[in-house]
Amino acid sequence: MLRKSAPTPEECAQIWSATAASWKDSLTLPEYLAEAQYLATVPLARDGGMTRWIFVNKKLPPGQRQAFCSCEAFQKRALFSDERGNVEECIVYGVASVFCPPEYRGRGYGTRFMKELAKVLKRGWQPELSRKIIGSILYSDIGKKYYARLGWLPNPRNGHFVCPPVEVKKSELSVQLIPESGLKKLCHRDEIMVRRAMATPSTIQKRVVILPELDHMLWHIRKEDFATKHIFGKKAEAKGVIAGNPGKQVWAYWVRRYYKHPDHPFDEDGGNVLYILRLVIEGDFTANKPSEGHLSLAAIEAYTEQAAALQAVLQAAQTEAARWRLDHVHLWEPSPLVHSLLEQSSFNTAWV
Missing domain, CATH: 3.40.630 (Aminopeptidase)
Incomplete structure (x- = not known):
């Protein structure tokens, strides 16, 4: 199930170590781990702006559970407008860093994780937010089909x-x-x-x-x-x-x-x-x-x-x-x- 509590620092390090081969770019592994910790402290991410999500076995306690999938969700200030030009401030969640370790792929974990996440994003989990949540977006480098099956439809004019x-x-x-x-x-x-x-x-x-x-x-x-x-x-x-x-x-x-x-x-x-x-x-x-x-x-x-x-x-x-x-x-x-x-x-x- 999706854990409402944040991943532990050890679990975060485990996730970042798994994603390093794909996303560390020019950095070494220690530098990539330090960058991930640092980026959680900068504007947009800090003070609840970013939430980390992990897909785990709910029967296991922190320290013994494995993250089958993980991602981040960012609050993004947005505007909603109707055809008459009535404007309302709102929140759109930005989903980022969706990852399933290679050893767990092909078992349906990713699909289950994203379906569960979609439910959470729709109803929200931050009662302190005063603005309405109207949707979520994500950016994919694996093509248009996978996430479309789960509800995130591709932008037809993307270029x-x-x-x-x-x-x-x-x-x-x-x-x-x-x-x-x-x-x-x-x-x-x-x-x-x-x-x-x-x-x-x-x-x-x-x-x-x-x-x-x-x-x-x-x-x-x-x-x-x-x-x-x-x-x-x-x-x-x-x-x-x-x-x-x-x-x-x-x-x-x-x-x-x-x-x-x-x-x-x-x-x-x-x-x-x-x-x-x-x-x-x-x-x-x-x-x-x-x-x-x-x-x-x-x-x-x-x-x-x-x-x-x-x-x-x-x-x-x-x-x-x-x-x-x-x-x-x-x-x-x-x-x-x-x-x-x-x-x-x-x-x-x-x-x-």
Whole structure:
């Protein structure tokens, strides 16, 4: 059964040791164990923001039981909106680090675990929460079928742009670097725009958006800091860049991910990645509004200034990737406007 009590420190170490082969990236096992403990103390995870779940034999006491499966669930602040634009704050749970040790696979443990978890996520387990729980999400690297059978339906429009690392001279980049101290203000501006978009009436009956708040950014950034300190002995100062004039600005936050040490060769399809965590275009009328297809040329021409700023931001991301010995830049699920601007440009990108 799913245990409401938290796994013991020894059980956590057991779980992390089992997941290390898949998820420790460039770290050694001791460093990976230290990272897991550390990430539980940073924003988004601490103070009940993250809950660990394990699937065990309920007849055995802690210290004698084996974790057949495990995962984490994060609270994520979200907004719900109806077709009239009535907005309500809510909670979406983010399911992460779902794992079943190889020796227990093929026995139905994973399916049973996720079915039990779905029930718990639906009814909630934190009575202190004042906001309504409206659902859960998870990210899968094992394809779309397994979790769809258990109720987590795949996003039909899931895709991302990939850019190569290319270093551009600093004097040629018309951008300003965003230090960590600058993130809070930009996240606040972003949230205001998200709320405004969600308050706009729509033909879509139900809309949900997870707020791109500072705590989300900091969780990823702290993970990056841990890795870059291990590899390079320092952390990166630039957490993103901003370009353009007020009212038509474009900015992005990013994070560096080292799946292997940069000195180690990768397979042809692998590599270390600079992930763009969030890309914002002021005035993007397609942001947070699901839309099929691409924009017309007339609609794109209205964003000439933002198009130039977008190119500057992506060039800065490519430069950062080159300087930090990363192999790719990834931009996940851009808005219809961003997708159309990049397709109409000569920028070197591939859609995956």
